[in-house]
Structure formats: structure tokens, C-alpha cells
Amino acid sequence: MTNQPTDLEAQLEELKQQGQQAIASAATLDQIEQLRVAYLGKKGQLSQILGGLGKLSPDQRPRIGAVANVVKEALQTALEQKREALQVAQIQAQLEAETLDVTMPGVFFPQGRLHPLNSTIDRALDIFVGLGYTVATGPEMETDYYNFEALNTPADHPARDMQDTFYLPDGNLLRTHTSSVQIRYMEENDPPIRIVAPGRVYRRDTVDATHSAVFHQIEILAIDEGLTFTDLKGTIRVFLQQMFGDELPVRFRASYFPFTEPSAEVDVQWRGKWLEVMGCGMVDPNVLKAVGYDAEVYTGFAAGFGVERFAMVLHQIDDIRRLYSSDLRFLRQF
Numbered sequence: 001m002t003n004q005p006t007d008l009e010a011q012l013e014e015l016k017q018q019g020q021q022a023i024a025s026a027a028t029l030d031q032i033e034q035l036r037v038a039y040l041g042k043k044g045q046l047s048q049i050l051g052g053l054g055k056l057s058p059d060q061r062p063r064i065g066a067v068a069n070v071v072k073e074a075l076q077t078a079l080e081q082k083r084e085a086l087q088v089a090q091i092q093a094q095l096e097a098e099t100l101d102v103t104m105p106g107v108f109f110p111q112g113r114l115h116p117l118n119s120t121i122d123r124a125l126d127i128f129v130g131l132g133y134t135v136a137t138g139p140e141m142e143t144d145y146y147n148f149e150a151l152n153t154p155a156d157h158p159a160r161d162m163q164d165t166f167y168l169p170d171g172n173l174l175r176t177h178t179s180s181v182q183i184r185y186m187e188e189n190d191p192p193i194r195i196v197a198p199g200r201v202y203r204r205d206t207v208d209a210t211h212s213a214v215f216h217q218i219e220i221l222a223i224d225e226g227l228t229f230t231d232l233k234g235t236i237r238v239f240l241q242q243m244f245g246d247e248l249p250v251r252f253r254a255s256y257f258p259f260t261e262p263s264a265e266v267d268v269q270w271r272g273k274w275l276e277v278m279g280c281g282m283v284d285p286n287v288l289k290a291v292g293y294d295a296e297v298y299t300g301f302a303a304g305f306g307v308e309r310f311a312m313v314l315h316q317i318d319d320i321r322r323l324y325s326s327d328l329r330f331l332r333q334f
Contacts, residue, residue, distance in 0.1 A: 008064050011049050015039070016071045023078045029090070032083050039075050046072060116334045117216060117323055120311040121198050124218050127242045128196040131235065133220060136195040138181035140202070143172055146180040151259040152286040166202050174202035177304065179259060182221045186291040191298050192224035198307075209319045212308065219304035221283070225297060229262065229282055232301035236280060240268055243310065255279060259287050260302055270313060277313070278305035 019039045026032050039045050050068055114122070125135060138146075147165075148157070158164060166174040181197035198218045205211040222231070237250050249269040257263040260281025267274045280303035285295035308320050315334065317323065322330050 008049060009067055012046075012064075012067050012071045015045055015049060016074050019045075019071075019075045020078050023075070023082050026082055026086070029083065029086050032079060032086065036079050040072065040079075046075075113331065113334055115323075115331065116311045116315050116317070117307055119334065120307050120314065121216065121218065124239075124243065124307070124310070125196060125198060127239055128220060131194075131238070133194045133196040133222075136181050136185045136197045137199060138175075138178070138184050138197070140175055140200055141168065141172055142175040142180050146183050147173060147175050147177075150183045150287065150290045151179055152284050152290070153258045157258060164204050166204060175199075176203050177201055178217045178219045179302070179304070182219065182302065183287075183291060185221070186223070186293065191293060191300075192222075194220075194222045194224075196220045207321065209321065212320050212324070215320075216307035217304055218307060219302060221300060221302045223283065223288070223293065223298055223300035225299070227282075227299045227301055229301070232280055232282065232303065235301075236266055236278070236303055240266075240277070244268065244270070244314070252280075255281075257281055259284050261285075266303075275313060277309060278303055280304070 019035070022035055023032070026035060037044060041047070046068065129135065147153075165176055168174070178197040178199045178201060181199065182195070185193065185195055185197075196218060197220075199216065200214060201217050202214055205213050207213060220235070222235070233252065240248060240250055251267050251269075251274070252264040253267065255263045255265040257279060261284045263279065263281035265276055266278045266280060267276050269275075280301065283300035283302055288295040288298060288300070308323060311317065311323065312320060
């Protein structure tokens with residue numbers, strides 16, 4: 001038996017030193033994995049060296065095997081320690097990169113605002129919903145029946161003229177008011193009813209500071225037994241006071257609408273002068289009959305106003321065209 005170092009022992013010792021140096025020089029986790037495969041993998045350098053054990057005498061094999069285990073454990077320990085160190089360094093670098101400096105000024109992201117028309121509509125709907133009304137909507141393209149005939153509008157009424165209404169090639173038209181929603185709703189629902197109908201309407205108006213061919217209306221309708229003009233006046237007074245936020249003087253002036261009788265215009269005293277804000281009246285019995293209601297049993301009232309007019313008053317806007325200009329200098333004021 002000999003205790004002299006063999007070539008395999010020398011190779012194993014050299015492998016250990018080279019491996020430890022290579023591991024110490026590794027800078028990434030990928031490099032550590034590559035070194036593990038290169039030194040300790042099935043086809044790695046350690047396996048190749050141990051392939052020569054078969055050429056040794058039986059008394060040398062245990063000693064060389066023990067040396068090989070020492071080398072393997074040394075390399076495994078070096079790999080694990082280096083892997084842990086790189087992982088810690090990687091986490092630390094990530095933390096430093098993601099650290100939030102709370103002393104730095106914040107980044108300002110401007111928020112959008114409600115358009116004055118939308119905010120006016122929302123404000124009005126909130127008031128009427130609070131009074132027990134249900135929001136109802138209908139199509140903007142209407143038939144002559146729903147827009148005029150069912151609303152007791154005679155054939156010779158000026159509103160039916162080509163100069164006032166946008167007629168379509170198929171004989172239909174763009175609705176001139178949201179009153180058509182009232183007819184559609186009454187056809188599908190039995191009284192008592194209370195609805196508020198917001199929407200876009202169309203008229204052949206010349207565009208100027210106070211008129212637009214496309215604008216928005218909100219109309220209310222209440223049908224029940226025993227409703228009177230006093231109920232209408234009380235509802236409108238409550239609405240206007242909540243809308244404008246003051247105990248405003250309100251007056252009713254006699255007027256005419258084909259679908260209400262009696263009819264009235266409503267004025268409020270705003271900033272020292274009387275301002276016309278809406279039209280109203282008791283629903284004409286012919287309108288009730290058109291939808292199958294018994295006009296001897298049920299009465300009702302209706303009222304409507306232009307949203308643009310209210311927005312201009314509330315926000316002191318001098319020209320209706322500003323509401324459609326998309327000018328950010330104007331819109332940022334609201």
C-alpha cells in the first residue's frame with residue numbers, strides 16, 4: 001500500500017482551487033448556475049476526473065473517493081455562499097432603485113371636470129328625483145305623431161313648419177322637445193305617474209348668443225287624481241328655490257302651449273331683473289285621451305325648461321356658443 005499522492009489527487013486539488021476562484025469571481029446568479037453545471041454536473045469536471053477511479057488499485061480507491069467528497073463539498077459550499085450573497089445584493093439593489101423619496105414634490109395629474117351643461121342637468125335631476133320623480137328617456141329621432149299629433153298640436157301650428165323643424169327624408173323628424181317622451185311613457189304606464197325627461201332637442205334656429213340649433217331640455221310630467229294648478233306652482237317654486245339656492249321671487253304669466261291648458265310662463269327675479277326660465281301648464285284633456293287615460297278621473301301638469309338657459313344664468317355665461325366651443329380656457333373655470 002502506498003500513501004504517495006496520485007495524479008487524481010493532484011487533479012482534484014487543482015479542480016478545487018480553480019473552482020473556488022471561479023466562484024469567487026462570479027458576478028451573477030446565471031454565472032453561478034453555469035459553474036455548478038461545469039464543475040458538479042453529470043458531465044462536469046469532477047465526474048470526468050472520478051472516471052479514472054477504475055484504473056486505481058483497490059487500496060487507493062477509498063482514499064481518492066474521500067478526497068473527491070471533500071472537493072465536492074467545498075465547491076458546493078462556495079456555490080451556495082456566493083449564490084446567497086448575490087441574491088442579497090440583488091434585493092438590495094432593487095430596494096434602492098424602488099425607494100420613494102417622500103421629500104420630493106409630487107407629480108400633478110390634472111383631473112377632469114363636469115361640463116357646465118352636465119352639472120346643470122345632474123343638479124336638476126337630483127332635485128326632481130328627491131321630489132319623487134322617475135327619470136325617463138326616449139329617442140331623438142321621432143315620428144310626427146309623438147312629436148306633434150299626440151301632443152294636441154294642430155296641423156297649421158308654426159312648429160310644424162319646415163323652417164322650424166328638422167324633417168328627415170323618411171318622413172320622421174328630429175324631436176323639437178322632450179314632450180314626446182311623456183307620450184311614450186304614458187302609453188306604457190298607468191297613472192299615477194311622475195317623470196322627469198332630460199335630453200337633446202333640435203330646432204331650425206339661427207345660431208347666435210342666445211339660440212342654438214341643438215340644445216338640451218328637461219321636462220316634468222305628473223298625472224294623478226286631483227292634481228291642480230296649485231300643485232304645479234308649488235312644485236316649480238320648490239325646484240327653482242333649490243336650483244338657484246335662494247328664496248327667489250317667482251311669477252307666473254299666462255301663455256299658450258297646445259298640449260297644456262291653462263298654460264303659463266315662469267319668471268324669476270335674478271340679480272335685480274325678471275328672467276323667463278320655463279313654461280308650464282295643466283295637461284290638456286286631449287293629450288290624456290290620446291294615451292287612453294280617463295280625462296274625467298285624472299288631471300296632470302307639465303313643465304319644461306332649457307338647460308343652456310339655466311347654465312348661463314347659474315354661471316353668468318354671456319354667450320350660449322361658449323358651451324359648445326371646447327375651449328379649455330373657458331371649461332377650466334368650472
